[in-house]
Amino acid sequence: MDVEKIRGWAWNVANKLIEAERGDTRILDRFMMDLRGANLPHEFTNAIANNMTVFKRAGIDVGEIPHELQYFSSITEFKEAKAVIIATFHNTQIAWNRVKESLGKQRELKGLSREKLQEIAKNCYVKPEFVQIVINALKGGEEK
Amino acid sequence: MNDEFERIKNIIEKQINFDDVSVQFRVELKDRKNKKTYVLAENEKGYQLERKIGNKSFRVNLNSFKELKNQENLSDEEKEIFAKLFNRLNNYQIDKISIGGLKLRNPILTASIGQSVIANVSKQIPSENRRELYGLWKEMKKEEFQDKFRDIVTNIIITQLKDKLESDDLPTPIFPTSVALSEIPNYYICEPKERYTLATKIELFNKLADSVCGRCGQRLYGLYVPEEGFEVKKILKNYIPDFYNVNIDSIAGVRRINPRDIKPFEYIFYLLDRVLQEMYRRKMIPDYHVELFVIEGIGGRKKFFSHYIIPNLSEVFFKLYHGDNKYWVSASGRAVSKIKALISSFLVENWNIDNNLKKNNSEIAHAYINRLLYFIFCHRRLDMDSILFLEDLKIKLGDTTQIRYLEEVISWM
Numbered sequence: 001m002d003v004e005k006i007r008g009w010a011w012n013v014a015n016k017l018i019e020a021e022r023g024d025t026r027i028l029d030r031f032m033m034d035l036r037g038a039n040l041p042h043e044f045t046n047a048i049a050n051n052m053t054v055f056k057r058a059g060i061d062v063g064e065i066p067h068e069l070q071y072f073s074s075i076t077e078f079k080e081a082k083a084v085i086i087a088t089f090h091n092t093q094i095a096w097n098r099v100k101e102s103l104g105k106q107r108e109l110k111g112l113s114r115e116k117l118q119e120i121a122k123n124c125y126v127k128p129e130f131v132q133i134v135i136n137a138l139k140g141g142e143e144k
Numbered sequence: 145m146n147d148e149f150e151r152i153k154n155i156i157e158k159q160i161n162f163d164d165v166s167v168q169f170r171v172e173l174k175d176r177k178n179k180k181t182y183v184l185a186e187n188e189k190g191y192q193l194e195r196k197i198g199n200k201s202f203r204v205n206l207n208s209f210k211e212l213k214n215q216e217n218l219s220d221e222e223k224e225i226f227a228k229l230f231n232r233l234n235n236y237q238i239d240k241i242s243i244g245g246l247k248l249r250n251p252i253l254t255a256s257i258g259q260s261v262i263a264n265v266s267k268q269i270p271s272e273n274r275r276e277l278y279g280l281w282k283e284m285k286k287e288e289f290q291d292k293f294r295d296i297v298t299n300i301i302i303t304q305l306k307d308k309l310e311s312d313d314l315p316t317p318i319f320p321t322s323v324a325l326s327e328i329p330n331y332y333i334c335e336p337k338e339r340y341t342l343a344t345k346i347e348l349f350n351k352l353a354d355s356v357c358g359r360c361g362q363r364l365y366g367l368y369v370p371e372e373g374f375e376v377k378k379i380l381k382n383y384i385p386d387f388y389n390v391n392i393d394s395i396a397g398v399r400r401i402n403p404r405d406i407k408p409f410e411y412i413f414y415l416l417d418r419v420l421q422e423m424y425r426r427k428m429i430p431d432y433h434v435e436l437f438v439i440e441g442i443g444g445r446k447k448f449f450s451h452y453i454i455p456n457l458s459e460v461f462f463k464l465y466h467g468d469n470k471y472w473v474s475a476s477g478r479a480v481s482k483i484k485a486l487i488s489s490f491l492v493e494n495w496n497i498d499n500n501l502k503k504n505n506s507e508i509a510h511a512y513i514n515r516l517l518y519f520i521f522c523h524r525r526l527d528m529d530s531i532l533f534l535e536d537l538k539i540k541l542g543d544t545t546q547i548r549y550l551e552e553v554i555s556w557m
Contacts, residue, residue: 007551036536079528080554086535087547094546 001077003084006068010085013062014092019137020060023100025093027055032089041078045070098124099134148346152309153302155353159253160298162290164245168192169278171232171239173225182222184229185242193218193226236282238274241266246297250388252357252366255439255447261304268300309345348451352437356380356415358390361404365390365411366437373432379419390415398484400493405506407514408452409521410487412436416457417484420465430457454521463524463556470556472549482549483520487513490534495543509537526557 017028031051038044048065055062072078102120112135114128121128168187175181183194191206195218204215209230212223243266247254254262269277273296280289340348355366356377369376377387384390393403396414406414416434423430433455440448454460464470464483471479488494492502492509512530519527535547 003555087550
């Protein structure tokens, strides 16, 4: 099982859901709750598929369900995938909340200097690009 | 087998600690008809008179026999009884020598044979030895007294221990499966009974004496490392000054921790984590097993003994400690193992939650951490059920700290 691929997918999905809500985590919370309650592989896969359909209808494109999550060759593999996805969702929420809290102390998001951005990234244990994503989401979409 | 007993004798002679020993010479008279007991005891501070009636006890200290007649709380009849006891004491007719503070240097050994052997030493001293010891003590022949006392006590302990090791044990129920920690409810098989041979018992005793001992909550732990693992002890020595008093709280290095809830595999994890990190830095491989002895229950309460074996440490080492990618650099610039970062993120003590929630959930969280580490040490795999439980608990309680390096640890296993 490609653990890194599953983690990457979960990170991507979590970020898209929070971005779509401009920094709020309610959709991700609900998704996570559904996944936490799924104790069998087919329940887990169904929970993912159902939620993905809901996201799509709401106009949030989180891409395809990776092959690794469509079929589990053993119960252990399913539990590993579940543990990785839930940990990643949780960590993404924490990262967003940390950055949001740090940005909250800044009066103006628009004119944030590069140095300030890097300082926030360092304090929140994230990359500066991630801080930029959060800023864009909070401002209401990337400026073109 | 005599060689083996010779080894036990050597261990006891090395381990026995007379530094804090105090003695008291006692003569007593029992009046069974009136259910009264009179005791006259002498120690370095003087004399002590004790009168017991049923459960009630009256004590008074005297500096000399002359003070007896001034005791207003004693009747004339009782004064006469104590005068007789003084007379017997002066004639060296000692009934008992009470020994206080006698212990073995390794606390886990004292806890193992304290109640069954050491506590019975004073009863086993023969009357001629009692008389002789009192004579030496009274004549202030300090060195002669100490030598004689040491010989007598050591011989009694060795003889008693020999008897215990040679006698039949109580039947030991066998723990049914090696994955017992995941079986709910737990159950025991009483047939066939497990019997330890004398050689095994002596071997276990040797290991116990040689173990690195530490108290943690209600438990006393002894880590045994075989001779070929001398480098483990060498590394441990760098941060454990006293091998008989391990302070796991400071060794764990995971900020706050509640020692009461730490269980055996968590304890051994904290103890070995820094050792295995250091071994990777020094390009060493721990190609041997280690053992952990656990005694649960303190003081005079009933004790429970357990003995765990980590069959081959090298497999754990290669999976979790061998390779630069197994470490991260902390803010203070120190390399820390990622497995410890993962375990730390599941420690309820370090979560950003209400203190009452921490208190109420600490026991269950530590139980699952212990189970997780049991699977790592004994089966070299991650117990995903424990991880899922701990993740759930963390999210349910609303913690705002990350779960660190989970996917990496999964990919190594």
